[in-house]
Amino acid sequence: MSAFTDPPKESFRLGMLIYDTRYRSMTIQIVALIAFLAGAAWLVNNAATNLAALGKPLQFSFLWEPSGYDINQRLIEYNSQSPHIRAAFVGLINTLIIAVMGCTTATILGVIIGVLRLSKNWLVSKLMTVYIETFRNVPVLLWIVFTMAIFIETMPAPREFRSGAATMKLFDTVAFTNRGFYIPEPLFSNSLGNIDVFGAFKISNDLLAVVAVLIISFLLQRAVKRRADKIQEATGIRPVTWWQRIGLMFIPIVILLYALGFHLGYPELKGFNFKGGIHLRNSLISLWIALSLYTAAFIAEAVRAGIMAVSKGQTEAAFALGLTASQTTNLVILPQALRVIIPPLISQYLNLTKNSSLAIAVGYMDITGTLAGITLNQTGREMETLILLMLVYLTISLSISSVMNWYNNSVKLKER
């Protein structure tokens, strides 16, 4: 006789949350989450209570009060009567300027140096090694301050131009002074005026027109190239198009510039300073040089790693197939190297952007200098300004990495 018994019905006991492996990991995670949230809530609550006790509850209305201070480098209209929020925007734009300028030059320099470090020429590769090791092993703040000090001490002061001790360079169009570089500025005698964007800032119509024409010319010459490609594929004969493409690229912009009455405004020494032209301030230039050179050292290493990651067999195979050296580089090596280079490059861009917050060391008014510097100091709103500042950097960093990740996806190994 056999008796069938149902497997004993397991009733759920509380102890099983710990002793039953099916539930244990879940339990631990939930407990950890609750502890984390409680800790976070305690911190937020503690900060809020203590700020209230100090008589400074969290509020952002100070952003709309007049700032009272001036900023030297401003791309949108701003004066000491403008509100703090506008000062923050001026600073934000300055941060973006230095980030874009820095990332561009750091990439160019980094790629060149990274390739040169792999050079078979002993001297060149050793020089590049020395460069990389000195730059990346000294704190960037020191480089920034050092560059500024060299700038201030070695360049002539504007008053030396009057006495003739210093002269303007490049046919009297550019002045290199210890207050920065003064270069010619583009001017339009038949200007199209500006457009107001939400009444907040102005964009020059001339600039928009130039950019629009350049984009259209570029697209047109691409269309000509594509047509030529098609004809070549169909007939095997490539029509001669180089003069059409060059013409399309340059003639429209020359006509536009002529119509707008384009001319250059040159800097001139008037009173205490040079007037006219574009003033690239010493703070901007030294910050730019220091950040670029510093970050380039890291990018160079990433580039070197990327190139070395492509096995030598690839090059040999490409040569065996009859590809030329440049085709090998462009079609075989680079696409594979980029997969290795892009991810570390993203973090270098982020680093450079975040390092630009050291700008105040040389008096460059980035967003750390305006919002979390003078505004914080004049209003005493530490918590609010720092929260805003962190949000701003977070947004900038996330935008950079999402763009770069998109690019990374487009070059990475396609797995099907």
Next chain:
Amino acid sequence: MKKSAFFGALTVAGFAAAMASAGTLDDVKAKGFLQCGVSTGLVGFAAPDSNGNWAGFDVSLCRAVAAAVLGDPQAVKFTPTTGKTRFTALASGEVDMLARNTTWTFSRDVDLKFTFDGINYYDGQGFMVPKSLGVSSAKELDGATVCIQTGTTTELNLADFFRSNKMKYEPVPIETNAEARQQFLAGACDVYTTDRSGLAATRATFENPDNFVVLPEVISKEPLGPLTRQGDDQWSDIVRWTLNALISAEELGITSANIDELAKGTNNPEINRILGTEGNLGGMLGLDKKWAYNAIKAGGNYGEIFEKYIGEKTAIGLSRGLNAQWKDGGLIYSPPFR
């Protein structure tokens, strides 16, 4: 990462604020020294000497307070603060008091939640230029490049001055006096502006001070004084009355030379009250009877401190001017000790 930084900041603010609410006097007594916020180095007002000992006009006030509270003028630790970091340092409880050429203004007193405990130097903002610039008035500075310490009232005054005179200028923001010195001497800015006392102190450290002039215009009122956190009245009273004791000491002729003699008792009841031989003013402050005796003994009375660090016989060479005693035509005036 970002998140942890955010909460980190909250924690710092949280703990710091929690500290700030405790009684500062008890804190100072418990740790056995006074944490005093001073400038990062302004000769005459607050600068370390070659042995690393801080000395100067503002430093003496810190030492006087330490002597009043702890009986030892050396029981002070100094925190150098820039124009930008000083208020955060005080509000967060990192320092117990600030004695750092800080201008008493409405918004700092009311909105930033500090208490100004008197005025130890009446100042005004001025401009310094190289003589070779050939400028004799601040009204001729249209278009000049101006070096200015960021996070100060001078920054706001400068904007107002140039705006109201319809002039343009190029501000060069800098953090410390040392950076300003470098830029100014190299000609990267035409003008250096700050409080006139600060200009005199900076000029005194130049190789050729005679090549530089301080322009005659005074564009603002800059009453400088020590400050403490709002809401701790006992501590604010201690700092305020220590300063007043130094001022009254000069008025009543109590000097570091004769203080021991006077402390034996005199015919002047106010001197007796200050020095603790009559009544118990110290007890009312929660301090020792000898608090003011100790404070004055530490570095002398207000006049002695002034002459020693920034007076006419020093390299800085400031005359008393507005900072003379009220009976000599100045503004320095202490309420009575009674």
